Amino acid sequence: xxxxxxxxxxxxxxxxxxxxxxxxxxxxxxxxxxxxxxxxxxxxxxxxxxxxxxxxxxxxxxxxxxxxxxxxxxxxxxxxxxxxxxxxxxxxxxxxxxxxxxxxxxxxxxxxxxxxxxxxxxxxxxxxxxxxxxxxxxxxxxxxxxxxxxxxxxxxxxxxxxxxxxxxxxxxxxxxxxxxxxxxxxxxxxxxxxxxxxxxxxxxxxxxxxxxxxxxxxxxxxxxxxxxxxxx
Amino acid sequence: xxxxxxxxxxxxxxxxxxxxxxxxxxxxxxxxxxxxxxxxxxxxxxxxxxxxxxxxxxxxxxxxxxxxxxxxxxxxxxxxxxxxxxxxxxxxxxxxxxx
Numbered sequence: 001x002x003x004x005x006x007x008x009x010x011x012x013x014x015x016x017x018x019x020x021x022x023x024x025x026x027x028x029x030x031x032x033x034x035x036x037x038x039x040x041x042x043x044x045x046x047x048x049x050x051x052x053x054x055x056x057x058x059x060x061x062x063x064x065x066x067x068x069x070x071x072x073x074x075x076x077x078x079x080x081x082x083x084x085x086x087x088x089x090x091x092x093x094x095x096x097x098x099x100x101x102x103x104x105x106x107x108x109x110x111x112x113x114x115x116x117x118x119x120x121x122x123x124x125x126x127x128x129x130x131x132x133x134x135x136x137x138x139x140x141x142x143x144x145x146x147x148x149x150x151x152x153x154x155x156x157x158x159x160x161x162x163x164x165x166x167x168x169x170x171x172x173x174x175x176x177x178x179x180x181x182x183x184x185x186x187x188x189x190x191x192x193x194x195x196x197x198x199x200x201x202x203x204x205x206x207x208x209x210x211x212x213x214x215x216x217x218x219x220x221x222x223x224x225x226x227x228x229x230x231x232x
Numbered sequence: 233x234x235x236x237x238x239x240x241x242x243x244x245x246x247x248x249x250x251x252x253x254x255x256x257x258x259x260x261x262x263x264x265x266x267x268x269x270x271x272x273x274x275x276x277x278x279x280x281x282x283x284x285x286x287x288x289x290x291x292x293x294x295x296x297x298x299x300x301x302x303x304x305x306x307x308x309x310x311x312x313x314x315x316x317x318x319x320x321x322x323x324x325x326x327x328x329x330x331x
Contacts, residue, residue, distance in 0.1 A: 002233055003233055003264075006233045006237065006238075010237070010241045013241060013245060014241065014244050014245060016250070017245045017249065018247040019254070019266060020248075020249055020252065020261070020264050020265065021248055021249075021251060021252035021256065021261075021265060021268075023290065023327075026258055026260045026261055026264075029260075029261050029264050030264065033264050033267060033268070036245075036268070037271070038331050040271055040274075040275060042260045043238065043241070043275060043278075044278055045279050046233065047238065047279055047281075047282040048282055049278045049281065049282070049293070050292070050296075051292050052274075052290050052294060054276055055294060056274075056297070059297060059301065060297065060300075064301055064304050065300075067304060067305070067308060068260070068264070068304070068308070071260065071308045071312060072260060075260070075311065075312075075321060076307045076313065087233055091255050094254035094255045095251055095255070097246065097250070097251070097254060098247045098248065098250050098251030098254065099251075101246070101247045101250050102243055102244060102246075102247035104315050105243035105247065106240065106243055108237060109236075109243065109276075110239070114283075116263075116283045117234070117235050117239070117283070118234050118235075118236060119234065119235065119283070120233065120234060120235070121235055121282040121283050121284075121285060122283065122284055122285030123285055124282075124283075124285040128285065128287065129287065129290060132281070134287065134289050134290060134291065134294070137288070137291050138288050138291060138294075141264075141288075141290070141291075142288075142295075143291060143310070144290050145295055148247075149298040149299075151296060151297055152298065152302050153301070153302060156301070156302035156303075156305045156306055157304075157305060159306050160305040160306055160308070160310065161309075161319075162309075163309035163310055163312075163313050164308075164309040164312040164316075170290050177275035184330060190316070202316075205247065206280060220234075227293055228254065
C-alpha cells in the first residue's frame with residue numbers, strides 16, 4: 001500500500017514539475033504547481049510529517065497559489081514570448097546542465113555512505129510529526145527562528161505593499177526645497193478608492209475637478225479601462 | 233519505502249526546477265520554478281527528518297515554507313510594479329535595472 005501510494009504521488013510530483021516548466025501559458029503552470037504541491041503533501045504524509053503536509057496544503061496550495069492566480073489574471077498570461085526566441089543551442093545547454101545537476105545530486109546523496117538511506121527510517125515516538133510535537137519544538141528549541149520568521153513575514157508584507165503601490169510623486173518645482181510639511185502631503189495617484197471615482201486625491205490639489213491623467217501612470221478608472229490597454 | 237527513493241524524487245524535482253529557471257523567460261514562471269526547487273529541498277529535509285526519527289528537519293521545512301512565502305510576495309510585488317511601469321514582462325529584456 002505504501003509503495004503504491006509512493007509511486008502514484010512521486011510520479012504525480014515529477015509530472016507536475018515537468019508541466020510547470022513546459023507549459024506555455026503561465027496560468028496552466030500555476031495549476032500544474034498546485035497539483036505538484038498536493039502530490040508532495042501525500043509524500044509528506046507517507047514520511048509521517050502530518051503537520052508539514054497540512055501546512056503545505058493550507059499555506060501553499062491555499063494562500064500562495066491564490067496570490068499567483070491573482071497576479072497572473074492581473075497581468076494576463078502572455079503565452080507568446082515578446083522578443084525573439086532564445087537560441088535552440090542555449091535551451092539544450094540548459095537541459096544538459098539540469099541533467100548534470102540531477103546526476104551530481106544522485107551521486108552526492110546515494111554515494112554519501114549513509115547507512116540509513118536504505119532503511120525505512122529510524123524508530124520514532126508516537127507523536128512524531130504531529131502538531132503537538134512541532135509546536136513544542138517551535139516554542140522551546142527553535143524559539144529564535146520562529147520569531148525571526150514572523151519578523152521576516154512582516155518585512156516581506158510591508159515590502160510588497162511598497163513595491164506594488166502606485167507611485168505618485170509629490171510635485172516640487174525646480175527652485176523649491178522640500179519642507180517638513182511635505183511629509184504629511186498625500187501625493188496624487190496613490191490608487192485610492194476616491195481616485196477610482198474620479199475625485200481629486202492628495203492634499204496638494206486645490207480645484208475640485210477630476211484628476212488629470214498623469215503620464216506614466218495608468219488612468220485610474222477601474223478594471224475595465226486597465227484591461228483595454230495593451231501593456232506592450 | 234526506503235528513504236533513498238524520496239531523495240531520488242527530490243533530486244529529480246530540483247533538477248527540473250533548475251532547468252526551468254535556466255530556460256524560461258517569464259519572471260512569473262521563473263518564480264514558479266524557484267518554488268519547485270524549494271519544495272524539492274523541503275522533501276529532502278522531511279525525508280532526512282524521518283531517517284533520523286527526529287523532528288528538527290520538519291521545523292526546518294516549515295521555516296523554508298515561510299521564506300518561500302516571503303520570496304513570493306516580494307517577487308510578485310516586483311512583477312506588478314514592472315507591469316505598472318509598462319516594462320516588458322521578460323527577463324531577457326530587463327537587463328538594465330537602473331532607476
